[in-house]
Amino acid sequence: SSVPAGSLLRGLNPEQYEAVTLPHVPALILAGAGSGKTRVLTTRIAWLLQTGQMSPGGVMAVTFTNKAAKEMLTRLSAMLPVNVRGMWIGTFHGLCNRFLRAHWKVAGLPQAFQILDSSDQLSAVKRVIKGMNLDEERFVPKQVSWFIAGAKEDGKRPGDVAIHDGQTQKLVEIYQAYEDQCQREGVVDFAELMLRTYELMRDNAPLREHYQRRFGHILVDEFQDTNRLQYAWLKMFAGPQCSVLAVGDDDQSIYAFRGAQVGNMADFEREFRVQHIIKLERNYRSCGNILDAANHLIGHNSRRLGKNLRTEAGPGEPVRVQESASDYSEAQWILEEAQQLHRQGMARREIAILYRSNAQSRVIESALFNAGIPYRVYGGLRFFERAEVKHALAYLRLIENCNDDTSYLRVVNFPTRGIGARTLEQLQDAARSSGRSLWQSVGAVGGKGGGNLVAFNQLIDSMRNETRGLTLREIIEVMLQRSGLVDFYRTEKEGADRIENLEELVNAAEAFVTQEGFGKDAVALPVDELAPGSMAEGLPRAVAAVDLKPDAETGEIMSPLAAFLTHAALEAGDNQAQAGQDAIQLMTVHSAKGLEFDAVFITGLEEGLFPHENSANEPDGLEEERRLMYVAITRARQRLYLSFSQTRMLHGQTRYHIKSRFFDELPETALKWLTPRTQGFGSGFARDYQAAWQRGSGLQSMVGAGQQPYRTPAPPPPMPTRSPTEVGGQRFKAGMSVFHTKFGEGVIVTLEGSGTEARAQVNFGRHGPKWLALSVAKLTIVE
Numbered sequence: 001s002s003v004p005a006g007s008l009l010r011g012l013n014p015e016q017y018e019a020v021t022l023p024h025v026p027a028l029i030l031a032g033a034g035s036g037k038t039r040v041l042t043t044r045i046a047w048l049l050q051t052g053q054m055s056p057g058g059v060m061a062v063t064f065t066n067k068a069a070k071e072m073l074t075r076l077s078a079m080l081p082v083n084v085r086g087m088w089i090g091t092f093h094g095l096c097n098r099f100l101r102a103h104w105k106v107a108g109l110p111q112a113f114q115i116l117d118s119s120d121q122l123s124a125v126k127r128v129i130k131g132m133n134l135d136e137e138r139f140v141p142k143q144v145s146w147f148i149a150g151a152k153e154d155g156k157r158p159g160d161v162a163i164h165d166g167q168t169q170k171l172v173e174i175y176q177a178y179e180d181q182c183q184r185e186g187v188v189d190f191a192e193l194m195l196r197t198y199e200l201m202r203d204n205a206p207l208r209e210h211y212q213r214r215f216g217h218i219l220v221d222e223f224q225d226t227n228r229l230q231y232a233w234l235k236m237f238a239g240p241q242c243s244v245l246a247v248g249d250d251d252q253s254i255y256a257f258r259g260a261q262v263g264n265m266a267d268f269e270r271e272f273r274v275q276h277i278i279k280l281e282r283n284y285r286s287c288g289n290i291l292d293a294a295n296h297l298i299g300h301n302s303r304r305l306g307k308n309l310r311t312e313a314g315p316g317e318p319v320r321v322q323e324s325a326s327d328y329s330e331a332q333w334i335l336e337e338a339q340q341l342h343r344q345g346m347a348r349r350e351i352a353i354l355y356r357s358n359a360q361s362r363v364i365e366s367a368l369f370n371a372g373i374p375y376r377v378y379g380g381l382r383f384f385e386r387a388e389v390k391h392a393l394a395y396l397r398l399i400e401n402c403n404d405d406t407s408y409l410r411v412v413n414f415p416t417r418g419i420g421a422r423t424l425e426q427l428q429d430a431a432r433s434s435g436r437s438l439w440q441s442v443g444a445v446g447g448k449g450g451g452n453l454v455a456f457n458q459l460i461d462s463m464r465n466e467t468r469g470l471t472l473r474e475i476i477e478v479m480l481q482r483s484g485l486v487d488f489y490r491t492e493k494e495g496a497d498r499i500e501n502l503e504e505l506v507n508a509a510e511a512f513v514t515q516e517g518f519g520k521d522a523v524a525l526p527v528d529e530l531a532p533g534s535m536a537e538g539l540p541r542a543v544a545a546v547d548l549k550p551d552a553e554t555g556e557i558m559s560p561l562a563a564f565l566t567h568a569a570l571e572a573g574d575n576q577a578q579a580g581q582d583a584i585q586l587m588t589v590h591s592a593k594g595l596e597f598d599a600v601f602i603t604g605l606e607e608g609l610f611p612h613e614n615s616a617n618e619p620d621g622l623e624e625e626r627r628l629m630y631v632a633i634t635r636a637r638q639r640l641y642l643s644f645s646q647t648r649m650l651h652g653q654t655r656y657h658i659k660s661r662f663f664d665e666l667p668e669t670a671l672k673w674l675t676p677r678t679q680g681f682g683s684g685f686a687r688d689y690q691a692a693w694q695r696g697s698g699l700q701s702m703v704g705a706g707q708q709p710y711r712t713p714a715p716p717p718p719m720p721t722r723s724p725t726e727v728g729g730q731r732f733k734a735g736m737s738v739f740h741t742k743f744g745e746g747v748i749v750t751l752e753g754s755g756t757e758a759r760a761q762v763n764f765g766r767h768g769p770k771w772l773a774l775s776v777a778k779l780t781i782v783e
């Protein structure tokens with residue numbers, strides 16, 4: 001029934017072969033994009049199982065995204081007839097969730113603990129700040145939640161944070177109050193999943209020894225993006241007998257902003273006494289021109305470990321470059337080009353449209369939508385984050401765990417039930433002073449509001465009773481009716497869409513149960529691992545009992561509802577109904593990591609956008625942006641398109657952009673410009689713009705015209721950055737270095753208007769980008 005080990009190894013090049021068949025020792029694969037790192041990792045798992053060196057339960061593999069984990073499981077089951085469901089393959093968060101589901105009791109969590117996604121977390125933080133009567137201006141909720149996540153990622157509980165000023169003191173108090181609140185409500189945020197698991201492993205010796213004995217092999221993909229806590233976490237699971245294989249590419253480290261440490265690679269090498277560092281230098285993914293572009297670009301970074309990549313594929317198609325007048329025409333061009341590829345036989349799912357920021361997807365989405373072309377968006381506002389879906393999930397979570405205050409507050413008066421702000425304040429005060437959940441505190445509120453609260457609790461109770469024993473689908477249907485959500489949206493103006501999404505939720509649940517077999521990640525340890533004779537045998541009882549409490553009637557370890565709610569919090573929430581459809585793939589560059597497509601469009605290659613304005617001003621930031629660009633380029637197999645636009649609607653305003661500096665870092669020989677490379681003053685475009693400007697239909701009429709700019713005929717092409725702006729006898733041009741008496745030296749990114757109206761956006765090193773009125777700012781041109 002099984003494939004001979006030899007055929008698993010067929011086709012590997014010598015270095016890959018070596019890596020796959022390494023002896024039982026720690027090793028590091030350090031290699032560039034598309035060189036087969038992930039393939040080696042997957043093949044090694046298959047080889048270990050195949051040759052009987054390891055049982056499925058003894059392997060842990062960590063990947064970065066759910067999509068990558070899924071892909072690994074698919075590849076593995078294609079290679080081997082193993083039951084991959086019992087295997088510990090997943091993201092850090094997915095594996096932590098699995099661990100904590102199994103050990104909830106020793107971890108100090110309720111069995112039905114729920115996971116807060118980032119928006120839930122933010123609202124929880126807001127509630128804490130409000131409860132402490134603090135000023136949201138001084139303690140900006142977003143920054144507070146970054147502070148908390150940052151502390152957790154450093155492995156620090158409130159007591160461990162060094163306090164050096166009053167502000168930190170208060171932040172730590174908020175952190176503490178937030179923790180208490182989460183604990184009371186039985187919820188954990190993403191960072192908590194990691195930290196809780198880490199601490200439990202650190203402090204519970206029998207448990208740690210169990211897992212360290214269990215995992216003979218730990219394999220980590222995308223190692224360059226692990227943060228400190230993740231690295232410490234890995235060390236906890238890797239016992240003295242464990243062979244750890246770390247796989248990474250320093251040039252693809254793109255999460256430094258979230259605390260990822262490339263330094264982990266060096267630490268790993270030292271701490272694990274790595275004897276084998278394997279380099280893979282042949283790229284199997286991309287054609288020559290694409291690879292040239294990637295190599296050239298990344299060559300501009302200074303801090304690199306240094307790697308080579310070559311291909312034996314021919315040069316292939318040139319990298320095509322397109323300049324558009326607006327983001328709208330950029331989107332039109334993309335969709336026409338994509339359609340063309342599709343007509344030539346390329347599957348739509350093999351075409352990816354990448355962007356630096358989520359906000360860019362809307363225009364592209366609406367172009368695709370209007371043209372009736374199927375597409376699929378990853379990331380962004382995830383399906384499970386849409387307001388109506390979150391409302392529905394909140395009801396479901398309350399059915400599962402009525403102490404979940406976040407969910408309680410979200411729907412207690414939605415749809416309206418005559419529960420006003422004052423009533424809720426009383427309720428929250430009562431809960432706070434008694435240290436209980438909102439649910440438990442309704443008795444403390446009197447009057448009509450109090451009565452309505454009691455009625456709400458009864459509604460949830462009755463939903464729980466009515467849905468007992470029903471299928472997941474039926475549970476959701478009952479909830480949608482009894483909660484009044486469907487009726488509410490029926491009366492709403494734009495309710496039809498929302499009802500559709502609620503129906504989609506039912507589909508998602510259905511797909512979750514049937515396709516996935518529920519709870520791939522969510523289910524606790526498979527029962528057979530705990531059976532006598534299994535790996536858990538011989539463990540101290542406290543551990544072996546791993547707190548599994550199967551349902552008395554069904555024997556289920558976890559209800560489908562609980563599993564589904566976990567899935568909703570952890571998964572990307574892709575529209576399940578569309579999962580099988582051949583659709584164009586839209587995603588940010590970050591979420592494209594590790595993936596590959598026949599054709600890739602990198603859009604919005606403009607200064608300020610890519611490289612992003614927040615990063616472009618500091619060398620570290622710029623190098624990270626460049627690595628991001630390197631990741632983007634190396635996703636493409638056959639076709640690569642680079643595109644930029646002169647104007648773009650962002651944050652409700654038309655902004656004028658110049659093309660990304662990355663174009664100057666690409667080899668001209670690999671590129672093909674689809675639009676004439678108009679440069680400088682006097683191009684046809686610039687003249688048109690000037691004319692439009694003089695007619696008074698230039699910039700001013702465009703700014704703020706914004707609400708529906710895409711239905712009107714193409715606006716006059718504004719192109720202010722092309723022509724020099726003359727002020728005080730100086731001719732300013734975009735790209736020029738200038739000096740400001742207060743901000744120092746900077747580079748002009750954008751110029752707008754003329755005469756006394758002339759403005760420039762200038763990027764100053766330490767001070768960042770600023771808009772300046774040229775007649776006032778007294779800039780001098782730096783020669």
Ligand code: ATP
Binds near residue numbers: 012016284593596
């Ligand atoms: P990234 O850094 O982008 O994650 P990677 O190093 O993980 O890339 P893979 O995704 O494993 O690279 O491989 C890239 C592509 O090359 C895949 O399609 C893979 O199947 C193919 N490939 C890898 N090795 C070989 C080989 N020896 N023969 C044929 N194809 C290969």
Ligand code: MG
Binds near residue numbers: 037038594
């Ligand atoms: Mg990979």
